[in-house]
Amino acid sequence: MNRLITRKIAENVNCLKAPQRNFCTGVAAKIPTSNSAQPTTDHPEEQGVTNKIHQHDVAIVGGGLVGLALACSLASMPLTKHLNVAIIDSNPALFSRPSIKKEDPPDPRVSTVTPASISLFKDIGAWKYVEQHRHAYFDMMQVWDYTGLGYTKYNAKDANKDYLGCVVENRVLHSSLLSCIQDIDFQKTIYPSKLTTLHRNSSFVGVESKSSASPLDQGHSVKLDLSDGSSLCAKLVVGADGSKSRIRELAGFTTSGWSYSQNAVICTVEHSIENRGAWQRFLPAGPIALLPVGDNFSNIVWTMNPKEATDRKTMSEDDFVKDVNYALDYGYGPHPKSSTLGNGGILSWFKPDVTLSAAECFEVPPKVTKLASQRMVFPLSLMHANNYASKNVVLIGDAAHTVHPLAGQGVNLGFGDAFALAKVIAEGIAVGTNIGEVSLLRKFEAERKPANIAMMAILDGFQKAYSVDFGPLNILRAAAFNGANYISPLKRSIISYASGEQKLPLFT
Amino acid sequence: MTSKLLNHLRALHAATNNQCRFARSSTNLFLSSSRPFSDAPSLPQVSSTPQPQNPQSSISFSALSSLNQEELAKFSAISETWWDSEGPFKPLHAMNPTRLAFIRSTLCRHFGRDPYSPTPFEGLKFVDVGCGGGILSEPLARMGATVTGVDAVEKNIKIARLHADLDPLTSKIDYCCTTAEKLVEEQRSFDAVIALEVIEHVANPGEFCKSLSALTVPDGATIISTINRSMRAYATAIVAAEYLLHWLPKGTHQWSSFLTPEELVLILQRASISVKEMAGFGYNHLTGRWSVCDDISVNFIAFGTKTNPNQ
Numbered sequence: 001m002n003r004l005i006t007r008k009i010a011e012n013v014n015c016l017k018a019p020q021r022n023f024c025t026g027v028a029a030k031i032p033t034s035n036s037a038q039p040t041t042d043h044p045e046e047q048g049v050t051n052k053i054h055q056h057d058v059a060i061v062g063g064g065l066v067g068l069a070l071a072c073s074l075a076s077m078p079l080t081k082h083l084n085v086a087i088i089d090s091n092p093a094l095f096s097r098p099s100i101k102k103e104d105p106p107d108p109r110v111s112t113v114t115p116a117s118i119s120l121f122k123d124i125g126a127w128k129y130v131e132q133h134r135h136a137y138f139d140m141m142q143v144w145d146y147t148g149l150g151y152t153k154y155n156a157k158d159a160n161k162d163y164l165g166c167v168v169e170n171r172v173l174h175s176s177l178l179s180c181i182q183d184i185d186f187q188k189t190i191y192p193s194k195l196t197t198l199h200r201n202s203s204f205v206g207v208e209s210k211s212s213a214s215p216l217d218q219g220h221s222v223k224l225d226l227s228d229g230s231s232l233c234a235k236l237v238v239g240a241d242g243s244k245s246r247i248r249e250l251a252g253f254t255t256s257g258w259s260y261s262q263n264a265v266i267c268t269v270e271h272s273i274e275n276r277g278a279w280q281r282f283l284p285a286g287p288i289a290l291l292p293v294g295d296n297f298s299n300i301v302w303t304m305n306p307k308e309a310t311d312r313k314t315m316s317e318d319d320f321v322k323d324v325n326y327a328l329d330y331g332y333g334p335h336p337k338s339s340t341l342g343n344g345g346i347l348s349w350f351k352p353d354v355t356l357s358a359a360e361c362f363e364v365p366p367k368v369t370k371l372a373s374q375r376m377v378f379p380l381s382l383m384h385a386n387n388y389a390s391k392n393v394v395l396i397g398d399a400a401h402t403v404h405p406l407a408g409q410g411v412n413l414g415f416g417d418a419f420a421l422a423k424v425i426a427e428g429i430a431v432g433t434n435i436g437e438v439s440l441l442r443k444f445e446a447e448r449k450p451a452n453i454a455m456m457a458i459l460d461g462f463q464k465a466y467s468v469d470f471g472p473l474n475i476l477r478a479a480a481f482n483g484a485n486y487i488s489p490l491k492r493s494i495i496s497y498a499s500g501e502q503k504l505p506l507f508t
Numbered sequence: 509m510t511s512k513l514l515n516h517l518r519a520l521h522a523a524t525n526n527q528c529r530f531a532r533s534s535t536n537l538f539l540s541s542s543r544p545f546s547d548a549p550s551l552p553q554v555s556s557t558p559q560p561q562n563p564q565s566s567i568s569f570s571a572l573s574s575l576n577q578e579e580l581a582k583f584s585a586i587s588e589t590w591w592d593s594e595g596p597f598k599p600l601h602a603m604n605p606t607r608l609a610f611i612r613s614t615l616c617r618h619f620g621r622d623p624y625s626p627t628p629f630e631g632l633k634f635v636d637v638g639c640g641g642g643i644l645s646e647p648l649a650r651m652g653a654t655v656t657g658v659d660a661v662e663k664n665i666k667i668a669r670l671h672a673d674l675d676p677l678t679s680k681i682d683y684c685c686t687t688a689e690k691l692v693e694e695q696r697s698f699d700a701v702i703a704l705e706v707i708e709h710v711a712n713p714g715e716f717c718k719s720l721s722a723l724t725v726p727d728g729a730t731i732i733s734t735i736n737r738s739m740r741a742y743a744t745a746i747v748a749a750e751y752l753l754h755w756l757p758k759g760t761h762q763w764s765s766f767l768t769p770e771e772l773v774l775i776l777q778r779a780s781i782s783v784k785e786m787a788g789f790g791y792n793h794l795t796g797r798w799s800v801c802d803d804i805s806v807n808f809i810a811f812g813t814k815t816n817p818n819q
Contacts, residue, residue, distance in 0.1 A: 078624040220675045429626050431608035432647025434675060439593055439601060 054189065056086040057435065058425075059224055059234035061195050062241030063089030065111070065170065066397030066414035068177035069124075070238060073422035075186035076124040079429050080422065084187040086232055088224070089241075090194050097175055100133055105372045106293045108266045109170040112278070112408035116500025117415040118166060121176075125183075129176035130168055136294040137163040140277035142363060143481070145466065146284060147474045148333035150481030151362050158488070159495040164278070165408070167291045167299065193226040198237070198250045200392060220434055222392045235436040237393045238421070240414075243383060245399035251390060257383035257402070260463060262286050263309035264380055264405060265302045268293065268373035269324065271366045279365040280406070281328060282466040282477075287406050288327045290365055297372060300324060301405055309377045317371045328365050336362050336481075380404055382460055388449060389441030396421055401452050404463045412500055413452055420448050587663045590641025591671050599755055601643065606789055606798040607704060607809065608647050611731055614785055614811040615700060618729050627652030632699045635723060637688050638706035642668035646678045648702075656698070657683040658691065688719040700729040704809070707772075708734045708765050714775045721779035726816040730781050733789075733809035737766035740805045769804055781812040 058074065060067045071087060074080040087094070113121070121127040141164055144151035156164045181188065200222050221233045239247035248255070262285070275292040286303030293299050302324070304312070312320060383402045388395050397414030424444040425435055433440050465477065484491055496502050589595035613623070621628035630652040636645045639657035641664055649655045649672075659665055665685040672678040684691075688703075701724045703716075710716045717732075724730050735745050742763050749755040767775075773783045788804040791797075 079626050082626055428605075429650075431605045431612060432650035433605065434646075434650070437593070 053223070054086070054232045055084075055221070056189070056232055056234045057083040058236045058238060059086040059088060059222075059232060060238045060240055061088045061224075061247045062239065062245075062397075062399070063087045063091060063094050063190065064240060064242060064397070065173055065177065065411055066418050067238070067240030068174065068181060069120075069126075069415050070240060070396065070418040070422055071186075071188060072124045072126055072177055072180045072184075073120075073419050074425065075181055075184040075188075077422065077426050079426040081184070081186060083425075084189075086189045086191060086234060088191045088193065088195055088226065090192050090227075092192070093171075093174065094178065094190050095192060097178060098171075100169075100171060100175060102134070105270075106134060106268045106295075106297050106299065107169045107171055108268050108299060108373045108376055110167055110291065110293060110299045111170055111173060111411045112165045112167050112291060113173070113415075114165050114409075114412045114498065114500040115161065115163065117412045120415060120419050124180060126176050126180035129179045130166075130172060133172040133176075134169065134294045135172065136167045136292040138165060138167065138276060138278050138292050139163045141280070142277060142365075143280045143282075144336050144362070145282035145474075145477060145481070146332035147478060148336050149474060149478030150485070151336040152481045152485040152491075153360050153363070154491065154495055155360070156495075159492050159499070161495075161499070164495065164499065167278075167293055169293070191226055191230065191232065193228040193230065195224055195241075195246050195250070196227050197225045198247065198393075199223040199225070220392075220436055222436070235392065235434065236425075236441075239393065239395040239399040240397050240418070241399055243381075243398045243402045245395065247393065248385060248395055248399050251393040253385045253387055253390070253393075253395065255383050255385045257381060259379065259381035260404060261305060262303045262380050263306045264378050265300070265304065265309050265312050265375055266378070267300050267320075267371060267375040269298050269300055269321070269368045270370050270372045271296050271298060272369050273366055275366050277363075279328065281365075283327060283332065284467075284469050287466065288324070289406070289408075290328060290368075291408075298366075298368070300368075302327065303380065303404075303406070306379070313375045313377050320375070321368050321371055324368050328368070335364070382456065384453065384456060388445040389438060391438050392436035394421065394441045394444060401456060403456050404459050406462060407459055407498060409455055409459065409498070413455060416451070416500065417448050420444055587641070587661070587667055590643070590664070590667050597641075597643075602796065603789065603791075603798045603807075604643055604647070606800055607644070607733065610787055610800050610809055610811075611648075611702065612651065614731070615729055618784075618811075618813065619699070629653035633697075634700045634702060635691070635696070635698045637701065637703040637720065639668060639683070640664050642672055642678075642681065642683070644702065644704060645681050645683075646672060646675070649678045649681050650675075653700075655681045656696075657681055658686055658688065659683075660685065660687055688716065688723060692719050692722045696723060697725045698723055698728065699725055700731065702731045704731070704733040706734075707732055707767065708761060713767060713772075714778065717775050717779040717781070721776075721781050721814055724781070724814040726814055728814050730776070730812045730814065731809065732772065732776070732812075733807065734772065735761065735766045735807055736805055737763065737768050737771075738805050741766060744806050769808055769810070772810055776810070776812050780815045780817075782815055783810045783812040785811040 060071055063071075067087060067089070071085055074083055074085060118127060121130065139156035139162065141154040142151060143154075154164060156162055220235055222235075222237050223231055223233050224237065225231050237247060237251075239245050239251070241247060269290075274296055275290065275298045278292065279290040281288050283304075285305050285308060288300065288302040291299045291301070302312070312323065315323075381402060382404065385395055385400045388400050396417035398410065400417065401413060403410050403413065421444050424440060424447070427443075428435050428437070428440040465473070484494060493502070586596055590597055593601045612628070615621075616623045616628050619629075619632060628651060629648065632653050633656070634648055634653045635656045635658060636642075636648065637658050639645050639659050642657055645655045645657040645668065657665070657668055659668070662685045665683045668681075668683050672681045672683070701720045703720055707713050707716060720730055720732070735741050745766075746761055746763055750758045750760060769786060776783055786804060787800050787809055788802060789798050789807040789809065790801040790803055792799065
């Protein structure tokens, strides 16, 4: 790894080798302060760099939801608010914030924010901006499948909460985070450009003039080159640039994963009445989810195989609406009976503890009346970076892990990462640690990795379990639905885990 | 600190006052017999427990026996691995944040600084006696203090200087290859004197504490950490760390040169430093993390303040 980095450095910054050789032979030599990674105003050795290289403490590559959440979080804590943060993202929305008009129909890209993420947002003071725009809390969720053998209904009251989650458009979340960060007096610089290369300082430092001096902890900063020709240095580089992360590629992180042979079709639809709950029906090709967005609008996330996805994208709007209604209600199998096993029978001994929603009947989702936005198609895959942290670089959000959207957890895992990293950075600064040190970043990894992997495993399990149409397996799944519906402790645990309150699915 | 530990400390103070004469004679005997090597002036050496550390035990400038040269050479060989956090000093790096947490909390309280500030020690002068490669000095400098790092091994100082120059925040640390006694001769004084994992390698701990005290300004702070002379420490820091887990080279520590908390309080008291807080460090083998705890039976750290003669 060191050799790879030195080769890269040798290729890119040839002229710096000269000063290195000079001091290596000296005894107790002082490293020249105008190091390749230490920016100075006069930097004549740099090839083709006429601009000043700015020095920052943290460089967040990617100014999306998770990157901005990290920046806000750092800005809101006393131990980290003095940090000089750079955000690298070529998205123009970061500079000129497009105003979101109330009359606009909802954008199809939405996220379900779990209660845990909501409380994190409230901590940093960003949630109040979200509530100024369209948002939809929901307190009921119904999950069933096409066989009609079973269903589960979750109610927020089962776990003594007011809501199970809140569905918010991504652009609203983004704009709220931007407002939050602009409010706070925080040193931040936004670089409207893309990352091209990354240099880790590996100048050798040796006390004895041996030919291959042992590599001591090499310089603390990392130099980032951007596509518009400017450069900056940072002690810590955070990769929050999404599933096709460039920083992950540059820093040499390996990943594992596979792509699901499914694409997701998303769009906004309208009803004649207000949709108060979240609905998910597992179909043979993949689940269809109907999420409330507010003002009689709902969001559809429909997973299916790629060919059907392209068909559905191109078919007429009326046909599409008919298909959606068919998928949600009419087609495939019968409605699940409300109490197949009755509230008595073998589950009657749970009766004293039975939750509110177990007594509720199966409800039919609201009918879709028209399509309210364009249809978008995204391929789905599972990806997990084998490591989140290496020297000076750490990955958060989709750059570190992507999941199937069937439980609405993706961005919530990312928010969890962002806040955990901010907390770890604060703890490091409290004891004077250099924030780019691997041991500190490994602490973050040790905290988030098990939780993320557990969630991904569960979601992947669900995805696989529901993609097979096989008699006995269908009965098993129906039993699972009924079990989750009527066994109250299990239901409470599921709600608690999906809300983000429990980090690991340990049913205690 | 729990009330249990506070009571323990109060008892120590009371006991020392009552039995000082007896204790003094017994500790004198103990102290004189515990240092089988040189009688030369104590040399603060950095070490950590139970970690792999410089095997350079009490070396003095004047007593250059063959044994000492070997130890010097042994240490010089691994001194370049000081900053390799996966190398032989790995457990020390793991323990460092825990020690710093204790130091930060006690010194913020003592000097009345804001515990939520990222640089609470602005304007304060600290000295790190036995600094080694500077793994304690650098975080202290990042917390705003003006740090002087002192070590008797020239190579350590070189490594420390080179590493500190990599970060502008730490490049102002003043590293000197000298001893606490020499600093006293130069009449230097500091707001806080910190000597972690040094006193168990020193020939005469009483004299060493007197030097540390002389370096502290009145009402200043002194922080010393070491290993307890208990059966548990023998099992952990010597048998387990040196022979079973190979964290430390064999012979790094002599159990007889460990100090019990009572003895440390006593010799500090005789050096006009009254110990205000004490805590232990515990290691969780499952998570590989150190934490501050009340168990002072193996590693412990003591925070004391120098009595002001004007009061």
